[in-house]
Amino acid sequence: MQDGNTIEQTGMLRRLSPAHFRKLVGLCDHLRDIPARVAVSTAGEEIGVSLLLLDGLMGRHISDRDNRRRRLVALEVPGDFVDLHSMPLGRLDHDVTAMSDVRLAVFKHDVLKDLVRTDPEMAIALWGLTLVDAAIHRHWAYRVSAMRAMERLANFICEMEDRLALCGRADAESYALPLTQADLGDASGMTAVHVNRGLRDLREAGCCTISQGRVTIHNREKLQQIGYYQPDFLYLHDIPEGEDPAAPGRAIART
Amino acid sequence: MQDGNTIEQTGMLRRLSPAHFRKLVGLCDHLRDIPARVAVSTAGEEIGVSLLLLDGLMGRHISDRDNRRRRLVALEVPGDFVDLHSMPLGRLDHDVTAMSDVRLAVFKHDVLKDLVRTDPEMAIALWGLTLVDAAIHRHWAYRVSAMRAMERLANFICEMEDRLALCGRADAESYALPLTQADLGDASGMTAVHVNRGLRDLREAGCCTISQGRVTIHNREKLQQIGYYQPDFLYLHDIPEGEDPAAPGRAIART
DNA sequence: CGGAGCGTTGAGCAACGTCAAAAGACGTGG
DNA sequence: CCACGTCTTTTGACGTTGCTCAACGCTCCG
Incomplete structure (x- = not known):
């Protein structure tokens, strides 16, 4: 807290x-x-x-x-x-x-x-x-409607990283995400079992790991590519420049 | 027009x-x-x-x-x-x-x-x-994430009926919907081929038919039940009462 | 120590996508 | 008017994805 x-x-x-x-x-x-x-x-x-x-x-x-x-x-x-x-x-x-x-x-x-x-x-x-x-x-709506399981998870992980970084809750390669795999399934439109397999695939692809409520990103480019991630929908350009005091040293992707 | x-x-x-x-x-x-x-x-x-x-x-x-x-x-x-x-x-x-x-x-x-x-x-x-x-x-987002093909289609058809009735574009049991099955697939998160099969299922269940850009509803109750349709999200209660001049005789469901 | 919740994995199955083919609808130009 | 091409709908066969059910280990906590 x-x-x-x-x-x-x-x-x-x-x-x-x-x-x-x-x-x-x-x-x-x-x-x-x-x-x-x-x-x-x-x-x-x-x-x-x-x-x-x-x-x-x-x-x-x-x-x-x-x-x-x-x-x-x-x-x-x-x-x-x-x-x-x-x-x-x-x-x-x-x-x-x-x-x-x-x-x-x-x-x-x-x-x-x-x-x-x-x-x-x-x-x-x-x-x-x-x-x-x-x-x-x-x-x-687009993510759930247009993407496959692993892609949805990758995209979701990218979104949460950007949004948490924007409020100073992410460091360079990891952030806290206190959600169960069932929660991730609720958010991504799949069952907890399939979330588990999707996360294993992402892990084995060297993209990211989720463990004990923390996401660690090993290969951001690959993760974004798998998730077709483009953060335009966050309208980050409208946010004034300037270091977020709570987020030293973490730059927000600006496409 | x-x-x-x-x-x-x-x-x-x-x-x-x-x-x-x-x-x-x-x-x-x-x-x-x-x-x-x-x-x-x-x-x-x-x-x-x-x-x-x-x-x-x-x-x-x-x-x-x-x-x-x-x-x-x-x-x-x-x-x-x-x-x-x-x-x-x-x-x-x-x-x-x-x-x-x-x-x-x-x-x-x-x-x-x-x-x-x-x-x-x-x-x-x-x-x-x-x-x-x-x-x-x-x-x-909910529909595409929580429902199956036929359910999504049924739900979508119910939504469009309520919204088109609200603007006087629906009569008692049918309304114009100038969309191709590929469009319906884009909206419902499935392929055009599968839309076709889903619509056939709805037709054979006696719920509704879509033909030549017009939806005809044969059994609204069953359609709403298959689509788990609850129009709360439309906030219809906030709309003042009174006949829509363009929609004589078509009552809007108010749950 | 026992139970509950969570993560992990396997086996089998249902839903959905992909590919292909054919027929109908529709407008266009001859 | 017909011939033609294009778009749409429809159906079949087959492959893939993701769901269901089940089991087991782990951790946390009472």
Whole structure:
């Protein structure tokens, strides 16, 4: 977990201007810690707050009505606004769950609504955050629809590296990814057993290893090639230059 | 094609208040007709206008760098703002193509930006449109990741019926869907050959037929059951009641 | 020490892709 | 009007991918 209680401008939050960021942070109602595997909200229920992820991983799941065939449709990293979209929408079409121990900054919808009503530039900036989110959704739909098992895994590992590096959670050749192989299957549209075989293939190809919740990348070029990885969907060019204080020495790929 | 040049408040546009709708329509720069299969914009290029679809179908495609493995990641129906998200983002991560002959209303980004800067409520309303869009993306990711071929097709057919009915393009048991089986495969993550077999299965199960660009539904309950269809992701409850003038006598399922 | 969750591997099977062929639909030019 | 080429739909045969079921070892934790 992160030290201290300050909210740092990292990850997706770097898309906001420093002034917008400070203004937003000032409106945080409180911080909240949630243990791994706990659901924060459920599809369909009324929601009154939005959550900014400060540390850990959160997931968004869709299931059928019997709670079978549960799938990850999004995975949030620190700096992501997990359910900002619940503010205009009021309720959600998916569940929100802590995938690891997480720390959250809680924002009341009333306060956020006041903010966007009085500060149109801020509204556009926050809107933009949800639009990058949508681009990531499209990427997930494409990945699952157009790629094979090993390719999907490679692509997913590349995506998570870029996004975690952007928020200072990745070093030069490894990063923490506290997910089980069943989680990876939920995210990649395959069974845990087949995830296991896919990861073995990637390992034997000399690309990367996953062990004890940590991804180690041995051959990034080959991994990106196998996963047909092109990070355009992350709109990294829109992020101001400058070292992320939490990520010394790790450059973000800019295609 | 639609008669006349008026822009009617139908489909997703019904989420806007009548006042917001009228204000928006007044800002339309011009109308534009585009023939089937023509690309309107390409991934990565700078975009200066957003397009509101008035009639026909438009698709959003992602491909890999060799233009192979092209997939549909979204399909727009009349009343949808095809690329409203290009206004805050500036460029897109996907192509935009006319799937049929289409009529579009063109809005300049400069004008839209002025609008959202001076009218926060309008900004929130337009933001909301892109959020429903994102919910549909999640649904597509879920469908392709959690369902089998026949189920995906059934689910897709149900989705299109609801969305086309909402904009008055569906009658009681059939609607026009000018897509080839290859298109359906692009949208559902399978080959055209397998689409053909899946449609045959649905036909032989007495659910629906697709012929000459028209879907006819013979047993909606069974179709929805096979496709595990639950239209929550469309947020239909947020749409004001009242007969759509273009859709007399066709009720929208409200779960 | 025992149980639960996770990772790993094997064997067999179902779903889906690939390749190929043929027939129908449709527009174009003669 | 017909002949032609092209695109689409349809079907068969066969190969591959990924799922299912099962078993076993490992680690963690009560």
